[in-house]
Amino acid sequence: MIALTLAEIATAVNGRLIVGDDGSGPDTVIDGESQTDSREIGPGQIFFARRGEETDGHRYADRAVDAGAALLVVERDVDRRAPQILVSDSTVALGALATEVVRRVRDAGGLTIVGITGSNGKTTTKNLVAAMAERTGPTVASAKSFNNEVGGPLTMLRVAPDTRTLVAEMGASAEGEIARLTAMAPPHIGVVLTVGLAHAGEFGGIETTFRTKSEMVRDLPEDAIAVLNRDDPRVSQMADLTRARVLWFGLSDGADVRATDVDASATGTSFTIHADGASLPVRFRVLGEHHVMNALAAAAVGRALGIPLADIVATLESATLAAPGRMEVLGGRDGITVINDAYNASPDSMSAALRTLAQIRKPEGRSVAVLGAMSELGEYSIEEHRRVGLQAVRLGISELVVVGDEARQLHISAINEGSWDGESTFFSEQDEAFAYLTETLRAGDTVLVKSSNAAGLQGLGDRLGEAYA
The missing domain is CATH 3.40.1190.10 (Mur-like, catalytic domain)
Incomplete structure (x- = not known):
């Protein structure tokens, strides 16, 4: 971050500065990065204590100070060892400070x-x-x-x-x-x-x-x-x-x-x-x-x-990798390729991943799609999971392994397609799916693991990659 005094930061976030016991004052300069996770704090950084759905960052302010935080942006007085800026909303204050920093650098050309x-x-x-x-x-x-x-x-x-x-x-x-x-x-x-x-x-x-x-x-x-x-x-x-x-x-x-x-x-x-x-x-x-x-x-x-x-x-x-968990190629033993694409999923990305699996399948092996739920689809969820199941059939995917109760419609859709020469298997739990796959995968198989992040199949993809490394 650019160097700003405590007074300048307080003005930018529309907050009230409370100087700390460390001898800091309005003219003290801060130029460290900002964090909202006390576990990530390093010396000289700013800790924004946010109230979330599951926890309250103010509970960890002392931990942030122990780690070297030079400034706390808080909604209530928490730890006088470091200077604090009291604001009405820490998340809004975070955005306000970002706006000021970007403006200053942008205006400088x-x-x-x-x-x-x-x-x-x-x-x-x-x-x-x-x-x-x-x-x-x-x-x-x-x-x-x-x-x-x-x-x-x-x-x-x-x-x-x-x-x-x-x-x-x-x-x-x-x-x-x-x-x-x-x-x-x-x-x-x-x-x-x-x-x-x-x-x-x-x-x-x-x-x-x-x-x-x-x-x-x-x-x-x-x-x-x-x-x-x-x-x-x-x-x-x-x-x-x-x-x-x-x-x-x-x-x-x-x-x-x-x-x-x-x-x-x-x-x-x-x-x-x-x-x-x-x-x-x-x-x-x-x-x-x-x-x-x-x-x-x-x-x-x-x-x-x-x-x-x-x-x-x-x-x-x-470039060799889109990002970790995105079409990440793992495995290799016995010619088994594992593609871990379970960082996230939507109907469009699921469709694209299935097409890729069908395209790159080895002639001597099978195409195996290990699929979990696509989240945040609301009223479209049932229809879109049904559509993905049908697409797997129509692309000629050799085997479909569906994991998680929220993705069951994928399995039902596939097995209801009578003309399909492949098969679909359903598991509620990842451990069951892992055990099944390690028992049934064959030399030359290409395996796609795909789901939304909330479904948690990225870990399953990593486990399969390690098993066939």
């Missing part, structure tokens, strides 16, 4: 802000963009999937005076949340990847999802750039909602950055990228043809940042 949203692909695209941006200078990007009202500001507060690019993943579970994040860090480049059914249950429907995702580009100024998916009919409509210059990506001929000759395999996807009248071959080692769209989105941002196409291709070709 030299900082470009890239905001990325979409129903699928945010983290993969963010990682690729960050790798490209590093070629132009110091870059700050969201850690893990820090993309909400807490993770977003924590990322923004890592901006320093020499930061050239801030790459902010911006997610939402309700209307207005992306708008709040873009108000904290107004993008120079706003990216919308997809509008799908991920979180549709929370949003209340696909049209609400559309309105929410479009918040990324609605307030962009004329000198900004909106990077939009030409192939997604809902995203393409957003061109009419923004004043910014539109830069299209996709497979369509009308895309400014597009791909042709796409060829997926078990080692990645090759394609030819076209941009600004130039064309170059790409060997993209991230597994799954659907990740080509994320690569194209990142490439479009790279062009907007002024990065030469050859350097963009070099960055894409150096």
Whole structure:
């Protein structure tokens, strides 16, 4: 974070400063990172004590001070050993401080802000963009999937005076949340990847999802750039909602950055990228043809940042993993390949993962899909789980292993399809599924493990990867 005095921080968060017993005063300078988890606190950092659904951060303020916290942002007086700033809402204060830090660095010149949203692909695209941006200078990007009202500001507060690019993943579970994040860090480049059914249950429907995702580009100024998916009919409509210059990506001929000759395999996807009248071959080692769209989105941002196409291709070709738990290739013993893609799931990403499994299955082995529930679908849940079960059948997946009671509709849908030559097995518990799989997997099998994070199958994927390492 940039250096600020305690008085400046108090003003930024609209709080009241209480000096600590450590001798600090209004002119004491703080430049450490901010944390909301006392277990992550290091010397000189700021601890924001938040009240959550399961616990209250104020209970751990003393632990934060013991770990070296230089400042506590709190809603009640908790520990006088360190200075405190009393606020009415610690989460709001976190966002307010992030807004001030980003404003100061942006006003000083030299900082470009890239905001990325979409129903699928945010983290993969963010990682690729960050790798490209590093070629132009110091870059700050969201850690893990820090993309909400807490993770977003924590990322923004890592901006320093020499930061050239801030790459902010911006997610939402309700209307207005992306708008709040873009108000904290107004993008120079706003990216919308997809509008799908991920979180549709929370949003209340696909049209609400559309309105929410479009918040990324609605307030962009004329000198900004909106990077939009030409192939997604809902995203393409957003061109009419923004004043910014539109830069299209996709497979369509009308895309400014597009791909042709796409060829997926078990080692990645090759394609030819076209941009600004130039064309170059790409060997993209991230597994799954659907990740080509994320690569194209990142490439479009790279062009907007002024990065030469050859350097963009070099960055894409150096990437080997979308993110941990996302199409992560494990295993290898007896030719058994385990693809752990259980970090998250939506109907679109589930469909894409199943297509990948069908494409890369070894001729001598079977395709085995180990699937758990897709969460946050609301009224769409039964229908979408039913549809995925049918898709597994129609893609000719050899065996379906469904894990968890919330995913049972997948199993029922598959076994009701009488023409299927494969089989489906259901287990309520992961241990049962693990035991079954380790007993029945054969040499040459390709196994996909896919579910929403809440279903917890990422651990099952890791266990299978270790078992067949």
